[in-house]
Amino acid sequence: MLSALLLIPFFGALGLLCWPGELATERIRRAALALLGLQLLWSLRVLLAFDPGQAGLQLQESFAWVDSIGLDYRLGVDGLAMPLVLVNAALTLVSGICTRDLSQRPRLYFALLLTISGAVNGAFLSENLLLFFLFYELELIPLWLLISIWGGANRGYAATKFLIFTAVSGVLILGAFLGLSLFTGQADFSINPVTTAQLGMGTQLALLGALLIGFAIKIPLVPFHTWLPDAHTEASTPVSVLLAGVLLKLGTYGLLRFCLGMFPEAWALLAPWLAGWAAVSVLYGSLAAIAQRDMKRMVAYSSVGHMGYILLAAAAATPVSMLGAVFQMVSHGLISALLFLLVGVVYRKTRTRDLEVLRGLLNPERGLPFTGTLMILGVMASAGMPGMAGFISEFLVFRGSLAAFPVATLLCMVGSGLTAVYFLLLVNRAFFGRLAVTPPSGDAVADSRLEVRLPAVALRETLPALALASGVVGLGVLPWGLGKLSEQATTAMAQLPALVAAIQGGGLLS
């Protein structure tokens, strides 16, 4: 059942590439959308088959692939992976829908989109370390191509930066996985905290450190974040949606599944430092966002800040904070995707994203009132306004982490306040005031003329954003669905350190 989540996008991509004869762009797009829709439906089918009452991996599938090096094809899904698979399916569909006016090579574009989606599904579902790594790397090249072919003016620099950073991340993760097998002497590469517990603390810390930095690059955490703003600025809107909404979650997923899940003891040792790192990351990202002029860069830096909450939650590793981490992953996926979509609309209509230039876009007849309304909703959700997804996620994270790390948690809450500052500045500058899309000329008479008339935004252009916005509000008002889906798994993860300690101390294995 789970394999279909890989087969649909991969074979779809292959089919798109190999289909004989000329194909019109619109037909390719329709075919890709149909495939992505099918993937979403299949993900929902998996959701129906999924039993949230169980903590462990479910719907497992396995067959030996390359047995000699321990690479097994083993898939499974639990409460941690399930919501992310859904987010992936939904956001890839959204980014497919909002792809318009492709300049070149539509076939390749949609094939890459499908490949990424499949690879991400694979990474979320793998039960084998090497298999995870394969999918983790597989998503890298298509994204590099997406940025460097369909990107903005400075795309070469941004794409190469992204490639090198993520490749280093991959090397570190592979190194840690290989080191693990080397030191434990086992070549089975399954996810198992008990095997690692046999290692000495020094070795554990070294391996965990490599993994941490590897995933910190992907998440990204300060100071490994500099690829993200560049990549976002140069990437086209659909690619940004995918990057922020889905691909960053690979990093946080890895953090929870592999760092915390496999090295609970060493993790507990490092936890205070990690909480401090989280606070630094949150504050740094938020402060840097305040100073940005480019709307897209601002949203990108806000991602850096908001991903810090997940590190904080993981460091605290209480049942509530772990659930908060899952909530934050989902809600950040939806909210940042929404924000990038809307910034994309603004850019397409005004040809600029500069906050020093844009003014008064809420103007009802000549501006972008509906986009502006959704933007206000999006930034408020991101700032943690109750009734939307951001609030419940942050509340869970803070509530779960406060007892363990009071100072770091309070600092992160300050970061949440700063989010309100920069996003409010964004809305206030670009959407309030008198409509203008060119810098003030200094001539008051010329500036006061209202000659701007932005092209109207068709309903089909706002439909994806509307869907995401209703998801954001829905999750904020009725969070119990996601809570039920993930609670068993996250509670089990939060109890890992205690469990491993009990096994070690009580000698259940001996």
Place this chain on the structure above:
Amino acid sequence: MPDTLPLSIQLSWLIPLYGFSGMLLSLPWAAGWIKRNGPRPAAYLNLLVTLLAVLHGSLVLRAVLALGPQHLDIAWFSAADLDLRIGFDLSLTNLAALELVTGLSLVGQVFALGYLDKEWSLARFYALVGFFEGAMAGVVLSSNLFMSYFLLEMLTLSTYLLVGFWYAQPLVVTAARDAFLTKRVGDVLLLMGVVTLSAWAGSLEFNDLYAWSANETLPALGATLLGLALIAGPMGKCAQFPMHLWLDEAMEGPNPASILRNSVVVTCGAVVLLKVMPLLLISPVAIDVLLAVGTISALGGALVAISQVDLKRACSYSTTSYLGLVFVAIALQQPFIALLLLFSHALAKAVLFMSVGSVIATTNCQDLTELGGLGSRMPATTTGFLVGAAGLTGLLPLGCFWSFGLMVEGLGSRAPFFAAVVLVTNGLTALNFTRVYRQVFMGSPHPKTRRTPEVNWLMALPMVTVAVMVLVTPLVMARIDRVPGIGAFSSVTALALVGSGLAGLLVGSLVPLDTFWSRSVRRPLRVLQDLLAFDFYTDRIYRATIVAFVAGLARITNVFDQLVVNGMVNRIAAVSMGSAESLKLGVSGRLQTYVFTVVAAIVLLVGSLSWLGG
């Protein structure tokens, strides 16, 4: 909840939803999906659902009067040891506050229909007011801190959107920004308190929290910080010093929203403070801060109000001032006096702001120096202003007279200083309203007030209705407070109160208006006038301190990010590219060199390996 309870109580969770549904009902017109008719249907629908809320509220009130207080509880979200619930406390005080909120919202919406007659985005206004009303109705009924926080934040959002209603005007842009950010600071601090309480005490139900705080001994620092966090939210909401800045700027928004903001929104903030009041006992520092903030706001607000030349601002600063008195009452653990004061203030302030709105609607002017002589031509508006001002000051036996009397009597022996604060505030407020009245309604007409017909019935009717309500306030108060009765203060207190009111009235009617309100040539007086007129320069202090600090930090972070972090990455890239480039030039192309290099490398490798192994 047993099924035997009346349906009105069982369905009382609907009450906040009426307001929210009003927002949803307005959406088709607000978003422009329905263009065949004007936006009026949205307004009518909102009026209808608000009327439903009022009626439902009064049904619940009757049921509760018969059956005693009820509690309604619905699970919202629970995970591990966290249990978040939606809870309604249907007590008499909460329901009275609910009736106040929904009732004033209703009359305010009728008033808005007249005031915003020609406004093209009327539907958007009603959508926001519906949202506003729903959040307020929830806040006053809430039985747990989580829900109160949740809805307070929604109030912050809707205040932002209502203040920013005319978003194309430059002053509105900054006003909306400041309103949101100031309140948000308070909210984030309150969130810290909420999260801490949730982690420490487990439950967030007010009753559980009271029991917990009575039994628990907390570390001193923790208790102090917690207490401060809990008062920060209401401080922002009630526009208390130093977070009062937004209320002044919020006067850029449409007047019907100002009516609600100055009467019931601040009441909601104070109601939340009332609900956390028993928790504050854990922290003496928080109580002291509350007293200080209340006193400064009461006196400072009253003084700043006197020196304003803007009609709306002159009235809005008195809101800060009155809420300061409420804060003092709460800090001194006098919840009942606080409630009476809130009740009488809300009604009187509402009619005052309706009258102000009428003046602005007729003259299109809110500058006091350009107004005059309206009294004879706008009788309803004049009556409204007089009744509102009388209801707010302790001179005639209307609402605030009795509340002040009880407060002065209660504090007189225990805390004479705060009793004096009440009297001084009363005097200053009387002075302020007298001079505003003289300026606006008396004297000769100015150019802008030559043609001033009375406002249309949509504005006059709600104004007169609330004016009548203000006049009967003492009767209502007497019914609420049977023991010891609203007249339970000595004649000395009453005399002192009337004396302070009369003094204010006298000074206010004697000050020379023309010279007094232009800047004085005498330097000391001018400095004082400017200090008060510019609100103690609060906005400049903010800009020089906290805004400059955050902006500077942001700029430093950005520069660090670009130069150091990103610079490092680029430098590493440049070094590796550079070394590759220079190595490329070192290639000779001769086979011998390559063979030599390979041999040398093998020798080195083997040598080092044998050295390591040996």
